Amino acid sequence: MQTNFSPEQLKDPLTARSNKILRACVHCGFCTATCPTYQVLGDELDSPRGRIYLIKDMLENGRDADEKTVKHLDRCLGCLSCMTTCPSGVDYMHLIDHARLHVEKTYRRPWRDRALRWMLARVLPYQGRFRLALWGAKLARPFAGLMPDARLRAMLEMAPKSLPKPVREDGVHAPIGAKRARVALMPGCAQRALNTDINAATIRLLQRAGCEVVVPQSFGCCGALTHHMGREDDAHHSARATIRAFLDAGPLDAIIINTSGCGTTIKDYGKIFPGDADAARVAGLARDVTEFLDQHGLPEGTGQALRVAYHSACSLQHGQQIKTTPKSLLTRAGFTVLEPENPHLCCGSAGTYNLLQPELSGELKRRKVAALEAVGPQVIAAGNIGCMMQIGAGTGVPVVHTVELLDWATGGPQPPALKAVGGIPN
Template sequence: MRTNFSDAQLADADTRESEQILRNCVHCGFCQATCPTYTLLGDELDSPRGRIYLIKDMLETGRPAGPREAKHIDRCLSCLSCMTTCPSGVHYGHLVDHARAWIEQTYKRPRSERLVRSMLAWLMPRRGAFRLAARLGGLARPFAGLLPGPLQTMARLAPAKVAGPAAVDRPQVFLAKGQRRMRVAMLSGCVQPVLSPEINAATIRLLTRHGCEVVVARGVGCCGALPHHLGKTDPALVMARANIDAWTRELDGAGLDAVVVNASGCGVVVKDYGHMLREDPAYAAKAARIAALARDPAEILTELGLMSPTAQIGLSIAYHPACSMQHGQKIRDEPKALLRAAGFEVREIRDAHLCCGSAGTYNILQPEIAGQLREQKAGHIRATGADLVASGNIGCITHLSGAAGRPVVHTVELLDWATGGPKPAALAGRSTI
């Protein structure tokens, strides 16, 4: 694609990178077939190629974004399926991130949109405030239909009960069982400990059982993904720097072999810290160092080798690969191989490359599209006839629960159960499972 940026524009690092990304695009259209919003809506502007044209015009002219650009960029799930399909190596993820930041800086949204987006960017990364909001949402769930737009969606997604802060999420060290093979830091996260605190507990049991010393470092909070994908770059970078400082202290102290991130959406962002802070002289090297250590639990367990199952569970699983796992981190076969090694029968879901519609705050801000994608995915899951669903991302788990017609469980909970841990909470009280 030909571009026409001025030298002054190219002096900006983000614009310079976006210009190179645009130049890599050859207009082939292969991305159309694997874009969830294009397959659903059939609008060229709701496809990667169409959005690339919008972004090019907006950035190249330097004009402020308008309602048209905001509408179609907002509809992008950032699922990155287009990047898996693209034969030209177009890094659409970085391009759309730049576009979102530009829209945030130059476009004045309607007041209601500004309030909702600011609320989400502030609330969700703060575990205590989000826990309170989730409890209120649970109370309001029976009356969700009476609430306005985003609040209605949030109430429907809220769990019926919200537990208090879990002990495993406090700063501490969990010693390895037997000989120590690795020392790893774990990102506890912000949303996940509120909606499903048992995932972190299962991750710690599973890793320590396999010889990992697990550190929950003091000062670690939200990875920054939630504000980052809302175009709010500055608060996202503040969160990233805090995590980098905390993990660097551990790295320079007792040492770290990896930083484990058990929510795949967060994993994509932590692995991108080096890029996000590449222009910050105080953090560029530290960020790249931490990003290089980031691992999903499936990567760690594949490297260490899963221990022999302690129980023959014999259940069939529909494995739902989160977009952030398969397209963002390029982790595709490892989770399925681990589940099979643990004794589960793994069944493939039709159109597994397409997003379920969760996508961070997308299911709150774009509920109609998210709902259609969820129903498509749920139908494909039901068609497998599997006993339950496994996934590696809290957003997908929350979004699909109740729609899939069977329990949706994090992969680490199933691996923990098969190798000596307790039955996952989502399966409690089910005599047939």
């Protein structure tokens, strides 16, 4: 793609990077075939290629974002399926990040939108606030149908029927047997409020694998949620706090992440903070839990014979390019792994997307749940809390984290989500 940025514009590092990204695009349109929103809407401007044209026009002309551009950029899930498909290696992730930052700086949204986004940025990344909000939403859930705004209804409907009791994982968890590695665990922010079973299973599994597991105290958000909303200051503040927490944890062999949305962002810290050695060091240590276990080795176990439909989170398969590893680990642990049709398509969760774009998110959820249920699973596994909540709201099949199944198969307890439906017969 030909671009015409001025020398003055190219002095800005973000613009210079976006210029290189835009020039890599050859208009082939392969991305449209794998874009979830284009699949639903059929509008060229709701495809990566269409959005690239909108971004180019906005940035190249140095103009403020307008309503039309914002509408189509907001509809982008940021699932990055287009990057997996693109034969030219277009770095759409950093292009859409730059565009969203530009939108946030130059476009004044309607007051309802501003209020909602401000609230999400001030609540979701903070475990205590989020837990309080979930309790409020749980109480108000019976009245969701009376809400005139679909986004408010989506917020109320997101609240689970029950909330786990707060659990403190902070501290050092000793390895079982000989110590083979020292790792830190990123416990997540929303995850700690929504599902405490995931971190508990992760810690047990790593301990049995000979790991000393460090969970830094007072851990907050990695910055992913606000980063993808274009709120640069909030995102950078959270990211720098995360970097400090990991550096203060002492010598580490790896930083373990069991929520893939966080993993994609943390692995990108070196580019978010170019030239920052500490950011690059943390990014280089970051490993998805399945990525680490594949290299380090699973603990021995008896295995479990169970039909598992595996949902590959977009942030894992597209953002981190980890595609076969979780399925291979589940198979090695004795499970029969089933893959649904169109596994590359997003479930519609995508961070705050299910709250900001509830209609599109709902249609993507319906399609994903139908595809998963069609393979006849006893349980659905995923590697991201957002996907688990999204899919779980649309199906009666129990949904658990991949690490919970691996923990169970290698000596841990049966996942509580399976017990809640009366257990799963082998």
